[in-house]
Amino acid sequence: MAARVVTVAFDGVDARRVDVEVQQVGSPAGAFAIVGLPDKAVAESRERVRGAFAGIGLALPAKKVIANLAPADLPKEGSHFDLPIALAVLASMGVIGPDALDGWAAVGELGLDGQIAGVGGTLPAAMAVNAMGLGLICPEANGPEAAWAGDVRLLAPRSLIGLINHFRGTQVLRPPQPGPVVEGGAVPDxxxxxxxxxxxxxxxxxxxxxxxxxxxxxxxxxxxxxxxxxxxxxxxxxxxxxxxxxxxxxxxxxxxxxxxxxxxxxxxxxxxxxxxxxxxxxxxxxxxxxxxxxxxxxxxxxxxxxxxxxxxxxxxxxxxxxxxxxxxxxxxxxxxxxxxxxxxxxxxxxxxxxxxxxxxxxxxxxxxxxxxxxxxxxxxxxxxxxxxxxxxxxxxxxxxxxxxxxxxxxxxxxxxxxxxxxxxxxxxxxxxxxxxxxxxxxxxxxxxxxxxxxxxxxxxxxxxxxxxxxxxxxxxxxxxxxxxxxxxxxxxxxxxxxxxxxxxxxxxxxxxxxxxxxxxxxxxxxxxxxxxxxxx
Structure with a gap:
C-alpha cells in the first residue's frame, strides 16, 4: 500500500514542501531505496529508519521499499527527513491508519533506539506548514521553538513509539508551549x-x-x-x-x-x-x-x-x-x-x-x-x-x-x-x-x-x-x-x-x-x- 507524508526542504530560511511517497514493490525483500536527489545524510536515513524500527521491535516489510522525495528535481539535505520517511513506511505497513497523517507534516532525526533527536530549522518549518494549513510533528526538543510560529498545530514526541501510540489512541501527546524570552547578559559600561x-x-x-x-x-x-x-x-x-x-x-x-x-x-x-x-x-x-x-x-x-x-x-x-x-x-x-x-x-x-x-x-x-x-x-x-x-x-x-x-x-x-x-x-x-x-x-x-x-x-x-x-x-x-x-x-x-x-x-x-x-x-x-x- 502506498503512503504519503509531507515534510519540507530548506531554501535559506524558507521551507519548501516535499512529499514523501513510500511504496512496497517486489523483491528483493528487505531492500530500501530513497530517490529524489537526496544528499548523503538523507540517503543514510534508510539505515537509521531500519535501526529505529528494530529498536522498537518492528521489522521492515518483506518487500522492497521505495521512498520517493517529490519534487524530484529539488535537492534534499539534512537528517530531518528521517521521521517523515519512517512515518510513511509505518503507514504503508498499516501500523498507523492510512488517514492518521492527513493534515500533518513532519521533521525529525531518528536514533537507533527509536528516540527522535532535535533538528535545525524547526521554526521556519512550522511557519511554512502553518501557511499550508497543516500541523507539524517535530522532536520534543524542538517543540518550544516551533510553538513560536503562532497558532500552528503541534505534536512533539520524544520517541517513535510514543508517536505511534498517540495515533493508535493509547497515548495522548500534549502540544508544547513556546520557550522563554531571555534577556541579554550584562553589557560593559x-x-x-x-x-x-x-x-x-x-x-x-x-x-x-x-x-x-x-x-x-x-x-x-x-x-x-x-x-x-x-x-x-x-x-x-x-x-x-x-x-x-x-x-x-x-x-x-x-x-x-x-x-x-x-x-x-x-x-x-x-x-x-x-x-x-x-x-x-x-x-x-x-x-x-x-x-x-x-x-x-x-x-x-x-x-x-x-x-x-x-x-x-x-x-x-x-x-x-x-x-x-x-x-x-x-x-x-x-x-x-x-x-x-x-x-x-x-x-x-x-x-x-x-x-x-x-x-x-x-x-x-x-x-x-x-x-x-x-x-x-x-x-x-x-x-x-x-x-x-x-x-x-x-x-x-x-x-x-x-x-x-x-x-x-x-x-x-x-x-x-x-x-x-x-x-x-x-x-x-x-x-x-x-x-x-x-x-x-x-x-x-x-x-x-x-x-x-x-x-x-x-x-x-x-x-x-x-x-x-x-x-x-x-x-x-x-x-x-x-x-x-x-x-x-x-x-x-x-x-x-x-x-x-x-x-x-x-x-x-x-x-x-x-x-x-x-x-x-x-x-x-x-x-x-x-x-x-x-x-x-
Whole structure:
C-alpha cells in the first residue's frame, strides 16, 4: 500500500514542501531505496529508519521499499527527513491508519533506539506548514521553538513509539508551549573607557543611525573595548526582528530549548574566518556570520588581516541586506541586514608613523597595510575615527560622568524620530534607521540647508566623495541632526559628517589637504567635533 507524508526542504530560511511517497514493490525483500536527489545524510536515513524500527521491535516489510522525495528535481539535505520517511513506511505497513497523517507534516532525526533527536530549522518549518494549513510533528526538543510560529498545530514526541501510540489512541501527546524570552547578559559600561571622547561620540552616532563604523588606532587604544559596548546602546529587538533573527538561528541549529532573546546579535568572528564562514556556504549552505548578525552587529577586529576575498564578499550584503549563496543547481538566500563595526591598526607595526613611536617605514607601511582593504569596501564605511593612544593623564582621571545609560537614552530618542518619519512606509527597527534611507525619503528628510548644501558641494568638488559617499554623508548628517534634536540638517551637521568620511587611501590624503587649504571645515579636535582619520 502506498503512503504519503509531507515534510519540507530548506531554501535559506524558507521551507519548501516535499512529499514523501513510500511504496512496497517486489523483491528483493528487505531492500530500501530513497530517490529524489537526496544528499548523503538523507540517503543514510534508510539505515537509521531500519535501526529505529528494530529498536522498537518492528521489522521492515518483506518487500522492497521505495521512498520517493517529490519534487524530484529539488535537492534534499539534512537528517530531518528521517521521521517523515519512517512515518510513511509505518503507514504503508498499516501500523498507523492510512488517514492518521492527513493534515500533518513532519521533521525529525531518528536514533537507533527509536528516540527522535532535535533538528535545525524547526521554526521556519512550522511557519511554512502553518501557511499550508497543516500541523507539524517535530522532536520534543524542538517543540518550544516551533510553538513560536503562532497558532500552528503541534505534536512533539520524544520517541517513535510514543508517536505511534498517540495515533493508535493509547497515548495522548500534549502540544508544547513556546520557550522563554531571555534577556541579554550584562553589557560593559562606557564609563569604563578612559579618554577617547571623539571615538565615543562616533560610537553613539553609529548606534543611533545604524551606520558602519571603523576604529583606527594603535594596540591598546580601546578599539575592541568600545565596540563591545555598542550592544548596550541599542534597543531590544522588535517582535518582528526577533522572529526574523530566530529563523536564521534556527536553520543554523543555534536555538536551545526554544529560548529566544531580545538582545540584538553581536557576532565577532576571528580574522582567520573564510569567505564561507562570513557569508555562508559549505556542503549544506548554512548561514554565515553575516546572516547570524542579521538585525544586529558584525564586529571585525584586525580588519586588514581578513582575506581580501572574504572582505569583498561583504560588499553586496552591506548594500542589499541579503546574501545569495550561488550553487550549480540552486541559489540559497539568507537575510543579512547588519551593522558593520571594524577595528584596525594604522599599519602592520601597529603604532603608525613618526611621532607615535616605532614605525620607521611610514608612510609606506601604513599605505601597504591599508591597501589590503579595497576602496569600494572603505566607501561603504560611514564613520572612520582615529583612536589615539591613551595617556597616563587619561588613566588617572575619574570615570566619565556619562556612561552607557545616558548615551543609550539619546540613541533611543534619535531612533524614535527616525521611526516616526518612516511611519508612512510602515518601517520599524533597523529598516527605519537613517543608514537604510534612500530615494525620495532621503531627499525629503535629509536635505541640508543652503549653507550645508554649499559645504557638501565644495567637498564633492574636492574629490573626496563618490556618489555612494555623497548619499552616505547625507544619511550620517541626518543622524547627527537627530541626536541634536534638530528638525533640519544644518551646516554643522554636514561638517561633522564629512569629517568622518574616508575614501580610498590616496584620495583621502588629497582630500584632506584640499579641505584644509580651502577651509571647508576644521580637521583637528575642536568645537565641530573629533578629528577624522588622516594618514601621516
Amino acid at each position: 562606557l564609563r569604563e573607557v578612559k579618554g577617547q571622547e571623539g571615538a565615543k561620540r562616533a560610537l553613539e552616532i553609529a548606534a543611533a543611525g545604524g551606520h558602519n563604523l571603523l576604529f583606527v588606532g594603535p594596540p591598546g587604544s580601546g578599539k575592541s573595548m568600545m565596540a563591545a559596548r555598542l550592544p548596550g546602546l541599542l534597543p531590544p529587538l522588535t517582535p518582528l526582528e526577533r522572529l526574523e533573527t530566530s529563523m536564521v538561528w534556527s536553520v543554523a541549529g543555534l536555538i536551545e530549548r526554544g529560548a529566544l532573546t531580545r538582545e540584538r546579535p553581536f557576532r565577532a568572528p576571528h580574522h582567520s574566518a573564510s569567505m564561507a564562514a562570513l557569508t555562508g556556504g559549505g556542503h549544506k549552505a548554512k548561514p554565515g556570520e553575516a546572516s547570524l548578525a542579521h538585525n544586529g552587529v558584525l564586529f571585525l577586529d584586525e580588519l586588514p588581516e581578513y582575506s581580501a576575498q572574504a572582505l569583498d564578499s561583504l560588499r553586496q550584503p552591506l548594500e542589499t541586506g541579503e546574501i545569495v549563496v550561488a550553487r550549480a543547481n540552486a541559489h540559497v538566500r539568507y537575510p543579512a541586514r547588519f551593522q558593520l563595526v571594524a577595528a584596525m591598526n594604522p599599519c602592520r607595526c601597529g603604532v603608525g608613523g613618526p611621532g607615535r613611536g616605532a614605525c620607521g617605514k611610514a608612510p609606506r607601511c601604513q599605505r601597504d597595510y591599508q591597501n589590503r582593504i579595497s576602496g569600494p569596501m572603505f566607501d561603504r564605511i560611514d564613520l572612520t575615527v582615529e583612536t589615539p593612544p591613551v595617556t597616563a593623564a587619561d588613566m588617572i582621571l575619574p570615570p566619565p560622568a556619562e556612561g552607557t545609560a545616558e548615551a543609550a537614552a539619546r540613541v533611543f530618542a534619535a531612533m524614535q524620530m527616525q521611526e516616526a518619519r518612516q511611519a508612512e512606509a510602515g518601517l520599524t527597527g533597523m529598516q527605519a534607521l537613517n543608514a537604510r534611507a534612500s530615494g525620495e525619503a532621503l531627499e525629503r528628510f535629509a536635505a541640508p540647508d543652503q549653507a550645508g548644501r554649499a559645504l557638501l558641494m565644495k567637498a564633492g568638488e574636492a574629490g573626496g566623495l563618490t556618489a555612494r559617499g555623497w548619499t552616505r554623508t547625507l544619511r550620517l548628517a541626518r543622524t547627527i541632526a537627530d541626536l541634536d534634536g534638530a528638525d533640519g540638517v544644518l551646516r554643522r551637521h554636514v561638517a561633522e559628517a564629512l569629517m568622518y568620511r574616508r575614501s580610498t587611501v590616496g584620495a583621502h590624503e588629497d582630500f584632506d589637504r584640499q579641505v584644509s587649504r580651502r577651509g571647508l571645515f576644521p580637521v583637528k579636535e575642536g568645537a565641530d567635533g573629533p578629528r577624522p582619520f588622516v594618514l601621516n
